[in-house]
Amino acid sequence: MGILITLSRFLPLTWLLIAVGLGIIEALTVDLVAIWFAIGAFITILPASFGVPFPVQLLIFIAVSLVILVFTRPVAKRVLKVKKTSTNADQIIGMVGVVIHPIDNITGSGRVMVNDLDWAARSDDGVPIDVNEKVLIKAIEGVKVIVERIG
Numbered sequence: 001m002g003i004l005i006t007l008s009r010f011l012p013l014t015w016l017l018i019a020v021g022l023g024i025i026e027a028l029t030v031d032l033v034a035i036w037f038a039i040g041a042f043i044t045i046l047p048a049s050f051g052v053p054f055p056v057q058l059l060i061f062i063a064v065s066l067v068i069l070v071f072t073r074p075v076a077k078r079v080l081k082v083k084k085t086s087t088n089a090d091q092i093i094g095m096v097g098v099v100i101h102p103i104d105n106i107t108g109s110g111r112v113m114v115n116d117l118d119w120a121a122r123s124d125d126g127v128p129i130d131v132n133e134k135v136l137i138k139a140i141e142g143v144k145v146i147v148e149r150i151g
Contacts, residue, residue: 011048011054011057012045012048012049014048015041015042015044015045015048015057015061016041016042016045018038018041019038019039019041019042019045020038021038022034022035022037022038022041023035023038026038032073032076032077032080033069033073036065036066036068036069036072036073037061037065037069039064039065039068040060040061040062040064040065040066040068041061041065043060043061043064044057044060044061044064047060089140090140091115092114092115092117092119092137092140092145093137093138093139093140094136094137095114095115095136095137096114096134096135096136096137096150097112097113097114097115097119097121097134097135097136097137097145097147098112098113098114098132098133098134098135099111099112099121099129099130099131099132099133099134099135099147100112100113100118100131101131102128102129102130102131103121103122103123103128103129103135103147104128105122105123105126105128106126108122110122110123110129112135112137112145112147114137114145119143119144119145120143120144120145121135121144121145121146121147122141122144122145122146122147123135123146123147123148123149124138124139124146124147124148125148127149129147129149133149133150134149134150134151135147135148135149135150136148136150
């Protein structure tokens with residue numbers, strides 16, 4: 001019985017350490033999961049300070065964490081959403097190019113000149129495309145453009 005009384009005096013500190021530990025985990029992962037539980041642990045310090053029994057503290061921790069997670073995570077994800085930054089290469093998507101080396105997906109060959117740049121190319125439908133034909137740049141996959149014959 002004496003050990004439980006001694007441990008109960010350290011529960012506020014324990015919840016603080018849990019909150020700090022979860023905060024550190026969140027900082028290392030940036031997935032917006034551990035932070036809600038860190039907040040739950042921090043809030044649980046208050047009932048622990050007033051001597052609320054540990055099972056009730058545990059329920060408070062879980063309830064607060066889950067409520068905060070469910071109601072605020074979607075808002076936080078929307079606000080903190082990292083947008084994909086287009087590279088200069090992405091700007092050629094939708095442009096028209098000219099085949100300078102026959103495109104053949106089977107042999108893995110083909111080159112297209114677009115925006116004064118020479119690109120490795122593959123056709124989107126797998127059909128070979130001859131030299132001097134105009135093509136529409138549909139996508140970029142690695143260092144290759146995926147093209148569609150025009151006309």
